[in-house]
Amino acid sequence: MLYVKNLCEGVELFKALGSDIRVQILNLLLKNKEMSMNEIASSLNVTNGALTSHIKKLEEVGLLSVTSDNEGHGNLKMCKVKEDRILVDIVSEEETKNTNVYEVEIPVGQYSAYSVMPTCGIAMPESLIGAVDDPRYFAHPYRNRAGILWFSKGYVEYLIPNLLPLGQRLDEITFSMELSSEAPGVNSNWPSDISFSLNDTVIGSWTSPGDFGDVRGIFTPDWWFPNWNQYGLLKMLVINHKGTFMDGLKISDVTIDQFQLSYKTALRFRMEVREDADHVGGMTLFGQGFGNYDQGIQVRVRYSQG
Numbered sequence: 001m002l003y004v005k006n007l008c009e010g011v012e013l014f015k016a017l018g019s020d021i022r023v024q025i026l027n028l029l030l031k032n033k034e035m036s037m038n039e040i041a042s043s044l045n046v047t048n049g050a051l052t053s054h055i056k057k058l059e060e061v062g063l064l065s066v067t068s069d070n071e072g073h074g075n076l077k078m079c080k081v082k083e084d085r086i087l088v089d090i091v092s093e094e095e096t097k098n099t100n101v102y103e104v105e106i107p108v109g110q111y112s113a114y115s116v117m118p119t120c121g122i123a124m125p126e127s128l129i130g131a132v133d134d135p136r137y138f139a140h141p142y143r144n145r146a147g148i149l150w151f152s153k154g155y156v157e158y159l160i161p162n163l164l165p166l167g168q169r170l171d172e173i174t175f176s177m178e179l180s181s182e183a184p185g186v187n188s189n190w191p192s193d194i195s196f197s198l199n200d201t202v203i204g205s206w207t208s209p210g211d212f213g214d215v216r217g218i219f220t221p222d223w224w225f226p227n228w229n230q231y232g233l234l235k236m237l238v239i240n241h242k243g244t245f246m247d248g249l250k251i252s253d254v255t256i257d258q259f260q261l262s263y264k265t266a267l268r269f270r271m272e273v274r275e276d277a278d279h280v281g282g283m284t285l286f287g288q289g290f291g292n293y294d295q296g297i298q299v300r301v302r303y304s305q306g
Contacts, residue, residue: 002062002083003176003234010088013061021046022054026063026081034080036069055079067215084209085247087236100304102163106297108177108287109146112159112268114138116151119184119282123148125221125289147289150182150229152282155272160299164263169306170256172240173198175269176298178291179208180232182282186213192281196237196244197270199259204244204251206235207279217286219294229284231292240302269297 004010016022021044028043029035035043041051055077058064065082109122118133124145130137138149149156164170181192188210195205216224217231224230238245244252261267273283287296 002086003236004086004088006089013063013086016057016061016063019054019057022058025051025054025058025079029064029079029081034078036076036078038076040079065215080214084233087248100168101300101302103298103300104161104163105295106158106160106299107144107146108149108285108296109143110158110296111143111156113157113270114155116154116156118152119182120151120154121149122146123224123290127223147287148229148284148291149287150282150284151273152182153273153275153280155270156285157268157270158297160267160269160301162261162263162265162267164261164301164303166263167306168263168303170261170301170303172238172256172300172302173267174298174300174302175237176234176295176300177237177271178232178234178286178293178295179206179271180229180284180286181208181211182229182284183211185227186211186229188212188214190281191279192273192283193277193279194283195272195274195277197268197272198239199266199268200270201254201259202252203239203254204237204246205277206237206246206251208233208281208283211282211284217291219288219292220290224290229286232284232286234293269299 024044025040028040037048037051041048059066063082064079067078069076069078116135116138120135121132122129122138122143125147129140129142181190183190190210192208193205194208196203211229213230220230236247239256241255241257243250244254288294
């Protein structure tokens with residue numbers, strides 16, 4: 001998901017989408033998954049020179065990824081759609097400064113509970129923490145400095161700071177995090193059902209399409225192995241009075257009201273790959289220093305007079 005936080009931030013994206021030929025390029029790639037620039041130019045009956053500027057613009061705003069393929073296709077530029085959804089906030093952060101909102105960012109290694117199974121591992125931007133495929137290292141003191149973690153089955157659970165003032169009711173919690181599956185090596189077609197829980201109640205699930213390693217993550221460190229997880233998809237999970245939503249689409253009827261939350265309530269957020277899921281494909285959670293978004297788990301809480 002490409003997340004645009006306000007209209008001003010999205011101007012270049014809107015310009016890129018304001019061209020018929022660029023929309024045609026996106027539609028072609030959505031249909032064919034991946035194409036060379038020569039194939040795109042031929043399909044649209046344009047020259048490679050004319051196509052180049054359009055491809056560059058779509059790449060600049062984060063809609064396409066372009067890689068060199070020196071093996072199966074010769075020295076060609078291969079293109080594919082990078083994001084599966086665009087979410088735009090119409091109301092800007094400036095307009096919400098004086099509303100009843102607080103925000104926190106939780107490092108991916110600052111979990112309060114876990115149970116994981118190999119393949120698994122945890123790493124800081126500087127190095128691995130311990131050894132891969134050994135769940136014992138998830139208890140290592142350095143875990144709070146981690147920028148990535150992964151496992152094939154199990155869960156990580158986080159204690160969300162409850163800063164709700166006395167006499168206020170909690171209206172909405174938004175979680176934003178970069179996720180993918182966890183395949184042996186990498187595999188873009190490796191579905192995994194990741195479930196999300198609040199205070200031991202499942203609020204919904206999302207099927208990650210794969211474990212991505214076609215290009216290096218923007219923030220993934222140079223020492224990271226090229227055949228390991230490189231980046232994920234930025235997902236936005238929201239629970240409010242109307243239900244639970246993923247990237248704006250409703251995924252369950254579980255509402256915030258069912259939890260009867262107050263300023264005294266602990267807020268425990270869990271991400272899990274269950275053994276009885278239809279697709280047991282693991283989970284990779286990207287944090288600061290890894291992936292494409294350089295963030296931990298961002299949490300936004302909105303509240304009002306109770």
